[in-house]
Amino acid sequence: MEQTGKMEGAEKRNSLTQSKWAKNMALIRKDWQLYTLLIIPIIYLLIFKYLPMAGNIIAFRKFVPGGSIFGEEWVGFYYINMFINDPTFWRVFSNTLILGGLTLLITFPMPIIFALLLNEVKAKRFKKFVQTASYLPHFLSIVIVAGMVLQLTAINGSINTLVEFFTGDKINFIQQADWFRTIYITSEVWQGMGWGAILYLAALTTIDESLYEAARIDGANRWKQTLYITLPGMLPTIVVLLVLNIGSFMAVGFEKILLLYNPLNYETADVISTYLYRIGLESNNFSYATAIGLFESIIGLILVLSANFISKKLTETSLW
Amino acid sequence: MSTIAQANTKHEAKRKNSAFSKLGYGVLYAILGLIAVLQIYPLIWLFFFSLKDNQEVFNESPFSLPTDPKWENYTRVWTDGNIGLYFFNSIWITVTAVVMTVLLASFVTFAITRMKWKLSKPVLGLFMVGLMIPVHSTLIPLFDFFLKLNLIDHPLSVVLTYTAFNLPLTIMILLGFYYTLPKEVEEAAIMDGCSIHRLFFQVTLPMTLPVVSTTAIINMIYNWNEFVFINTFISSDQYKTLTVGIQNFIGQYMTEWGAIGATLMISIIPILIAFLFLSNRIVEGIAAGSVKG
Numbered sequence A: 001m002e003q004t005g006k007m008e009g010a011e012k013r014n015s016l017t018q019s020k021w022a023k024n025m026a027l028i029r030k031d032w033q034l035y036t037l038l039i040i041p042i043i044y045l046l047i048f049k050y051l052p053m054a055g056n057i058i059a060f061r062k063f064v065p066g067g068s069i070f071g072e073e074w075v076g077f078y079y080i081n082m083f084i085n086d087p088t089f090w091r092v093f094s095n096t097l098i099l100g101g102l103t104l105l106i107t108f109p110m111p112i113i114f115a116l117l118l119n120e121v122k123a124k125r126f127k128k129f130v131q132t133a134s135y136l137p138h139f140l141s142i143v144i145v146a147g148m149v150l151q152l153t154a155i156n157g158s159i160n161t162l163v164e165f166f167t168g169d170k171i172n173f174i175q176q177a178d179w180f181r182t183i184y185i186t187s188e189v190w191q192g193m194g195w196g197a198i199l200y201l202a203a204l205t206t207i208d209e210s211l212y213e214a215a216r217i218d219g220a221n222r223w224k225q226t227l228y229i230t231l232p233g234m235l236p237t238i239v240v241l242l243v244l245n246i247g248s249f250m251a252v253g254f255e256k257i258l259l260l261y262n263p264l265n266y267e268t269a270d271v272i273s274t275y276l277y278r279i280g281l282e283s284n285n286f287s288y289a290t291a292i293g294l295f296e297s298i299i300g301l302i303l304v305l306s307a308n309f310i311s312k313k314l315t316e317t318s319l320w
Numbered sequence B: 001m002s003t004i005a006q007a008n009t010k011h012e013a014k015r016k017n018s019a020f021s022k023l024g025y026g027v028l029y030a031i032l033g034l035i036a037v038l039q040i041y042p043l044i045w046l047f048f049f050s051l052k053d054n055q056e057v058f059n060e061s062p063f064s065l066p067t068d069p070k071w072e073n074y075t076r077v078w079t080d081g082n083i084g085l086y087f088f089n090s091i092w093i094t095v096t097a098v099v100m101t102v103l104l105a106s107f108v109t110f111a112i113t114r115m116k117w118k119l120s121k122p123v124l125g126l127f128m129v130g131l132m133i134p135v136h137s138t139l140i141p142l143f144d145f146f147l148k149l150n151l152i153d154h155p156l157s158v159v160l161t162y163t164a165f166n167l168p169l170t171i172m173i174l175l176g177f178y179y180t181l182p183k184e185v186e187e188a189a190i191m192d193g194c195s196i197h198r199l200f201f202q203v204t205l206p207m208t209l210p211v212v213s214t215t216a217i218i219n220m221i222y223n224w225n226e227f228v229f230i231n232t233f234i235s236s237d238q239y240k241t242l243t244v245g246i247q248n249f250i251g252q253y254m255t256e257w258g259a260i261g262a263t264l265m266i267s268i269i270p271i272l273i274a275f276l277f278l279s280n281r282i283v284e285g286i287a288a289g290s291v292k293g
Helices: A002-016 A018-030 A032-059 A078-084 A087-107 A109-120 A124-139 A142-153 A158-167 A177-205 A209-217 A222-247 A254-260 A263-269 A272-282 A286-315 B002-050 B054-059 B072-080 B083-114 B120-130 B135-148 B155-180 B184-191 B196-207 B209-225 B228-233 B242-252 B257-292
Strands: none
Touching: A032 A286, A032 B083, A032 B120, A032 B135, A032 B155, A032 B196, A078 A286, A087 A109, A087 A177, A087 A263, A087 A272, A109 A124, A109 A177, A109 A222, A109 B002, A124 A177, A124 B002, A124 B257, A142 A158, A142 A177, A142 A254, A142 B002, A142 B209, A142 B242, A142 B257, A177 A222, A177 A254, A177 A263, A177 B002, A177 B257, A209 A222, A222 A286, A254 A272, A254 B135, A254 B228, A272 A286, A272 B135, A286 B135, B002 B257, B054 B257, B072 B083, B072 B257, B083 B120, B083 B155, B083 B196, B083 B209, B083 B242, B083 B257, B120 B155, B135 B155, B135 B228, B155 B209, B155 B228, B155 B257, B184 B196, B196 B209, B209 B242, B209 B257, B228 B242, B242 B257
């Protein structure tokens, strides 16, 4: 739509000022070297990131595998109505909100606290060691982490050996819906805390040392220095990351959940992204999956826009 | 008189304070030490685990050292499954995608930071917004797209996708470095009549090697670990990479715990090596990119 609009506009301008068009062409010819650098990456990005977004149109069109990627005929809100009346959709929707909310509540503050603690350490070697150790798990594949989690929590696994020792009973963690959120969040904290702290630690190094000196002369203790200098210094980074996190709230842990969940814990583990993966790629109902995906993206967009708006009002820092 | 008293109380307060802060530091170091151990311990556990057989796994404490290390777990999984083949696939797919990403991202960053043109801000925006497009919402359309091009179950589909998905982050990291790089050398080259392509390949690219290697490592790790795309696009065994291979393997050998541990270890080792040598680089790159950008 937009593209055709642009083209019409271009034609109109063309007929008005033919010379402007010629001038533009001359400019392009002059800078052809610039365009050779850009053309491949831009086409690339459009195909792989934005064309799929345009493909969202099949949420409103009937799609036949092997047919056009933009669908065959308009069906209006058929697929939208379908998910509104689908009880499974509402289950995965509330699971997404709960799991996303818990993740945000627990995994977001952890790196900040960790960075603040690490910032107090004066022994350089120790600091470096702790930091390096802390972000190592970030580089492990989801498959590895899921494999380790499954081993640790299995009925004969290591955690159960301990549980049995203390209580005499075994818990089948991965098959009980009640345990899924705990397992998921723990593994998220383990993997993400150190990595998340990198940006905060970088922000801490930019705080002017003389501020601390002045505060010390005024008799501020370490706690007060943290409260009045360090935290305000980190605030812009915190806000930007918070806005980004809220934006990805709905996309919570797709890969990890895909590898950790099973029909026995769907009740708490199944989220929107995994549900649409099953509908789309296992049942081949592309249109229905896309309709759900579109709904999810719109909520994500609304969340990130409002988070950005609120932070702009409150703290005068924002993503854009 | 009063000044002395004041000095005394001040002194007292200071002493109290220092005892307090000593205790505080002790607690702080203990907590951080504990965190470091918790972050590393699961890997050590996995290593011990990979050297045990079922008997040891079930009958002994999970913290125990393997009494009689079963190195044959490793040799067995390497020869039994297709782990060797998967390993090789992982390497070439990773390397191809990394080279393409870094080169294309350098093109874009060069054009954005070194040349003045009207659309440079919007184009940068286009790439940065790309960071926020979630993987699973592009998965189905891309699957369909590759189906059309007959690229499903062809390694090219994965290589192309990896390259595209890593472009935004790579550009973000490169930007920070390009902004701090002085322009004089390039200006001199232009004065001498160097073309833009020669300038890029012979002057700018060599100057940016430190940051290029940082982004290459980060890309390498992400590609090496990627699971969803390869699991969705590739179905035949001959093109599978380690992550998918291991996932299948875990399903297949669910009862042989030591063997599973060994496969997990095999796929972690390259990442560990890269990490041990280059972790500083990664952190500096990420930090520089974020502070500038």
